[in-house]
Amino acid sequence: MAKTTETSKMARSAAQERKDKITIKAIEGVANEVYSSIMKGHKPDLTMPVRSLSNVSYDQKRGYFEIGRSKKVRTLTVNTVKTFAQTLKMMALSKDLIASNDFATKRDAYYQSKNWQEAKFDEQPESDTVMDDIEAMFSVHDVSREELRFVPQEHGGAVAGELTVIDRDLESGKKIVIDCTQFGSGAYSVPSWVEHLEFKTSAKFILAIETHGMFQRLQSHNFWKKSQCILVSMGGVPTRACRRFVRRLSDENKLPVYAFTDCDPYGISNIYRTLKVGSGNAAHINRFFSVPNASYLGLMPQDIIDWDLKDATHKLTEIDVKRASDALKNDPFFLEHKPWAKAIQQLVKMGVRAEQQALSKHGLNFVMDEYLPAKLKKPELFLP
């Protein structure tokens, strides 16, 4: 890694340099507390939020599922010594990664540990748990896992439209300018981590699309040009990198995000809800990954009636119905938003679901020529 380290100082933007300093400071803060406890002859401990559904709340104003105040304290004892050491080694790895301007996936970190002698992980789930703990611990300091340079395996979706992304060569620090209007039928594949990216855009909104098939249609026919927007292909439930990309893009440019998914409990409660408020069992990270600016364009259950799609629907499966009733009973998001509860009830009552491509019934480009333009005239009608 030595070669990489030498050039690392030049290779960062000023914004990245600032972020890295904050992250290093947070790591050193935790480490120093451990150190001074030991120096005083006390048992050192590490404090982190409890990661469980019982420690989650949802406040509309804040806009995402939030971690509660319950904390767990891991004190150094004979029983915790290995995990304690692993946690500190993992923090040290993070510090090294920042120093060398590099990054590691969960897998990479697990394999790196094979050199940690007694502190090595035997199985990857152990290593994942320690990483999740660290993520929760540092989320309190407003530092995300990606800022610690632990990055996901998955890419962040495909993007096209009125957007310029500014990246930097990791080794030379040279600026790289990516014009997302210049992809033809292809697209910009968002990297696994996006903290270092900068954006320039004249778009009026972001359209986050469930299926790549629909994205491909809108992209190939330059829908982004006609409606001055940025198209994002989520490809099902959006990955961490995809959600963070949309969040940063939306926040920094004050852009509304319109979600366009299938009209079924999966599209609504898994894909859209995850995009907007995050997920319950990862509440400590939703502050980074939720997209509070998101609202729901369609397909709405009412669209099936209004747009004459009845004969292009499928019956709801048992799983669909279970998913819907779970959302209505237990999901703070749907409990909070009455219009959403109503829409889901309507869907269950109709007993059918519709895919976004059902609009093809009226012609392949109907979605672009009729449906979306009509919808986009009244964004105030989109569900929250």
Add this chain to the structure above:
Amino acid sequence: MAKTTETSKMARSAAQERKDKITIKAIEGVANEVYSSIMKGHKPDLTMPVRSLSNVSYDQKRGYFEIGRSKKVRTLTVNTVKTFAQTLKMMALSKDLIASNDFATKRDAYYQSKNWQEAKFDEQPESDTVMDDIEAMFSVHDVSREELRFVPQEHGGAVAGELTVIDRDLESGKKIVIDCTQFGSGAYSVPSWVEHLEFKTSAKFILAIETHGMFQRLQSHNFWKKSQCILVSMGGVPTRACRRFVRRLSDENKLPVYAFTDCDPYGISNIYRTLKVGSGNAAHINRFFSVPNASYLGLMPQDIIDWDLKDATHKLTEIDVKRASDALKNDPFFLEHKPWAKAIQQLVKMGVRAEQQALSKHGLNFVMDEYLPAKLKKPELFLP
């Protein structure tokens, strides 16, 4: 679709125009036979290859799993009238798509059928079967489903490196030049269909990578520049579009393709074997989608020993072992290539599997600084 049609003639490259003419000719050929049968007072029929494993062969020289000579004939009768009509309607849709320079996914085609009165499909599996039949029927005329403008839902993977892709604006026909060296940490997201793309490259080989995590490392650290290559992220078993992209790129530029996957039966027999020779149950399309120029760089079972990865392995699961013994017993590819059978036997005997990121044990960039350069010095040792 009228708007689109007007500009369609300008919007094609000369190569695309030629291909489209061939496709239209093939469609009209089949349609004319049906027509003239009817005019002669005969029952018309449609002939297509039998799509089943029993009708598959593998010839090393040809380089892919090939469909055999068994044919099925669908004659117009009272029982077949609906499927017969649907097949012709689907062919007509293909012709319309070419005329308007547009495309449709399986889903789009299914929903379009809702306007075919008596010939409409009730369920999508029916529509998929007819599309598969058409695909098999036209594969005999060397026309692929993508050339019929029926395109997959999925994108074609992520690409970066020494490559320029030339695309065209679907509506204006304007050339779009995409420089795949200019993506920073991101990448070029390959579209769902790639027949219309043109390539310029000075690369010496294509590196097809199983995981996006490994791709991200090689891409961010400009491995493609150091080794003058093109990086492709397959993200597991490569999609149709990904395989076709690699195939065309490799054929047209005479580039070898080196596959880099996990060392386990899935990486070898599912990912690599599918990339190289295609799959048994879609043998009628392998002539378009297989990549005969592919060879296998690693991880090899022997790499686990040679590169001291033993403590970074996982035990083979029951599924792994079953997959391996299936490959050894039934897969024509592994039956044909003895060195492959040997390698798989060695893996089963060792009882472990290794992920490509296991190399991180020796340092995050060891793969780039040591492993790949050493391997690339002796491509003659790669398994076929």
